[in-house]
Amino acid sequence: MTLPNIKILDEKDKTLRKISHEVTFPLSDHDRKLIDDMITYLTMSQIKKYYEKYNLRPGMGLAFIQLGIPKNIFVIVEELENEKFKNYVIINPKIISHSEELIYVGEGEGCLSVNREVCGIVPRYARMRVKYQDINGKEQEIRVREDISVAFQHEMDHLKGILFIDKIDPKNPFKDKEKMREI
Numbered sequence: 001m002t003l004p005n006i007k008i009l010d011e012k013d014k015t016l017r018k019i020s021h022e023v024t025f026p027l028s029d030h031d032r033k034l035i036d037d038m039i040t041y042l043t044m045s046q047i048k049k050y051y052e053k054y055n056l057r058p059g060m061g062l063a064f065i066q067l068g069i070p071k072n073i074f075v076i077v078e079e080l081e082n083e084k085f086k087n088y089v090i091i092n093p094k095i096i097s098h099s100e101e102l103i104y105v106g107e108g109e110g111c112l113s114v115n116r117e118v119c120g121i122v123p124r125y126a127r128m129r130v131k132y133q134d135i136n137g138k139e140q141e142i143r144v145r146e147d148i149s150v151a152f153q154h155e156m157d158h159l160k161g162i163l164f165i166d167k168i169d170p171k172n173p174f175k176d177k178e179k180m181r182e183i
């Protein structure tokens, strides 16, 4: 695999605060290429041989806005088992319904745009039903749970210009911990 030449914006960049727009179809060749590049990058970032070689921080999700493009598109690369991956390409997502139950990532969420350790609880729905369009513009529906539900909410926040660090109260980063389940 060749490491794609993509530049991920850092949290200090105000572009990350932009609201992304609804995407129309068909996608341009440029957008399709970017989606491929993001998947390749995220995959390589989760494979030891590559993250060591290129000094990558492992990540499972990226939104277009993190490359400076305000479009409602994100990708998630989930490691199913040792170096076997499942890709999600999610365009124009909308939450249809979600659980009452809230969860949080015990070790803290991470983001390829946040290049520092940030501790604290980010409340997320444990389960959701989301509708979206696939890469060909076809309407789809998906049920997500646990870490993939967290990843979807993290990426959907990016589309609204929100970073996970915004959701942590610096004065009380573990507020309401007992009201949620740790994953």
Ligand code: NI
Binding pocket: 061, 110, 111, 112, 113, 154, 158
């Ligand atoms: Ni992120």
